[in-house]
Amino acid sequence: MDMSFDFDSVTERRGTMSLKYDSAPRRGKPAGILPLWVADMDFSTADCIKAALAQVSRFGVLGYSEPDEAFHAVLRAWFARRYGYSLQAEWLVQTPGVVSALYTAVRALTEAGDAVLIQSPVYYPFAAAVRDTGRRLVTNELVLSDGRYHIDFDDLSAKIQREKVKLLILCSPHNPVGRVWRRDELEGIAEICLRHGVVVVADEIHQDFIFPGCAHTVFAALGAETQNITITCTSPSKSFNLAGLQLSNIIIANKALRRAFRAEIGRGGYSQPSLMGLVACRAAYSAEGAAWLEALLAYLGGNMALVRAWAAEWPEIRFIEPEGTYLAWIDCRGLGLSPDALAETIEQKAGLWLDDGRIFGPGGEGFQRLNTACPRSVLAGALERWRGAF
Numbered sequence: 548m549d550m551s552f553d554f555d556s557v558t559e560r561r562g563t564m565s566l567k568y569d570s571a572p573r574r575g576k577p578a579g580i581l582p583l584w585v586a587d588m589d590f591s592t593a594d595c596i597k598a599a600l601a602q603v604s605r606f607g608v609l610g611y612s613e614p615d616e617a618f619h620a621v622l623r624a625w626f627a628r629r630y631g632y633s634l635q636a637e638w639l640v641q642t643p644g645v646v647s648a649l650y651t652a653v654r655a656l657t658e659a660g661d662a663v664l665i666q667s668p669v670y671y672p673f674a675a676a677v678r679d680t681g682r683r684l685v686t687n688e689l690v691l692s693d694g695r696y697h698i699d700f701d702d703l704s705a706k707i708q709r710e711k712v713k714l715l716i717l718c719s720p721h722n723p724v725g726r727v728w729r730r731d732e733l734e735g736i737a738e739i740c741l742r743h744g745v746v747v748v749a750d751e752i753h754q755d756f757i758f759p760g761c762a763h764t765v766f767a768a769l770g771a772e773t774q775n776i777t778i779t780c781t782s783p784s785k786s787f788n789l790a791g792l793q794l795s796n797i798i799i800a801n802k803a804l805r806r807a808f809r810a811e812i813g814r815g816g817y818s819q820p821s822l823m824g825l826v827a828c829r830a831a832y833s834a835e836g837a838a839w840l841e842a843l844l845a846y847l848g849g850n851m852a853l854v855r856a857w858a859a860e861w862p863e864i865r866f867i868e869p870e871g872t873y874l875a876w877i878d879c880r881g882l883g884l885s886p887d888a889l890a891e892t893i894e895q896k897a898g899l900w901l902d903d904g905r906i907f908g909p910g911g912e913g914f915q916r917l918n919t920a921c922p923r924s925v926l927a928g929a930l931e932r933w934r935g936a937f
């Protein structure tokens with residue numbers, strides 16, 4: 548590995564207005580707890596991004612901003628090169644985040660009382676975006692068999708018809724179960740949604756975190772018909788650790804969907820995207836950014852190997868092998884503890900702040916989600932504390 552990429556150094560994040568590190572007391576967590584919950588990374592971002600941000604900072608005029616041609620060109624090249632997806636500049640809409648885009652899509656494309664389907668256990672703001680907007684939540688629970696999660700297509704199809712589902716929020720790759728959906732699985736979803744007039748919001752924010760042997764398929768790239776019913780949510784924020792800069796790129800090829808989505812953004816009173824977000828994104832989606840990302844993926848693969856080995860020595864614990872994302876989904880049901888006792892032991896005895904599986908909805912009970920995007924020494928210490936507490 549190129550030694551200019553350093554993922555081993557431990558950076559003190561306390562006192563930096565970090566949600567992950569500084570919000571423990573406000574959220575009722577013990578002081579000194581080690582945070583491995585919310586999905587941001589403990590790594591400093593790529594040098595090319597830091598240089599681009601420093602240049603804008605030196606320039607010092609930080610007025611309203613708008614993406615330029617160079618921005619569109621790098622974005623198009625990134626998707627074409629990595630995913631074979633050819634997109635047009637006019638399809639792009641910026642929002643301050645993907646969660647913001649989910650809420651916007653739900654409000655723009657459905658009405659109060661309409662059914663929206665999600666596949667649990669899944670990233671908890673999916674359910675919140677449905678409930679908070681007064682829509683009806685329909686859940687197609689994923690099925691765990693032989694250590695792998697699968698889609699129950701019969702249940703999916705039946706619920707879409709019976710509940711008259713208008714919108715499906717797809718998590719691809721899937722947080723927290725770590726699946727990188729295969730093309731045939733995505734085709735199965737597309738076929739059902741096309742047949743029953745369901746719009747798909749494809750949250751592909753984890754697309755750049757794919758482990759060897761798997762490949763990410765852009766849902767909208769399945770074909771022109773599928774593209775026509777899809778809103779693709781992307782962002783450099785996970786891949787390059789830029790969540791604090793609030794920029795995501797939403798791709799909507801269908802003009803009517805795009806117009807409705809834009810109108811809803813307008814009704815929220817939002818117009819111009821973050822300048823630092825745009826600058827960071829343009830720098831990230833470059834050759835230097837790609838090289839940094841490749842080194843990061845190799846490092847995260849090593850971190851996952853550590854978790855795998857740790858779980859292998861603990862018969863009551865099962866590591867769900869991820870195909871993508873930097874999140875480890877750990878089945879703790881074999882410990883035989885109640886969900887409350889499990890959570891309490893991890894928090895109080897191990898001193899670890901993880902995401903309890905229950906927050907991800909049906910199918911999450913008895914699981915814990917561990918964010919592995921930290922220096923290996925930190926991860927090793929956390930795993931030791933976890934084991935020790937039991």
Ligand SMILES: Cc1ncc(COP(=O)(O)O)c(C=O)c1O
Pocket residue numbers: 585586643644645646647670718722750752753782784790795
């Ligand atoms: C699937 C998924 N979507 C969206 C987000 C958050 O996106 P944003 O910070 O852009 O709102 C996350 C962060 O963990 C995520 O896992």
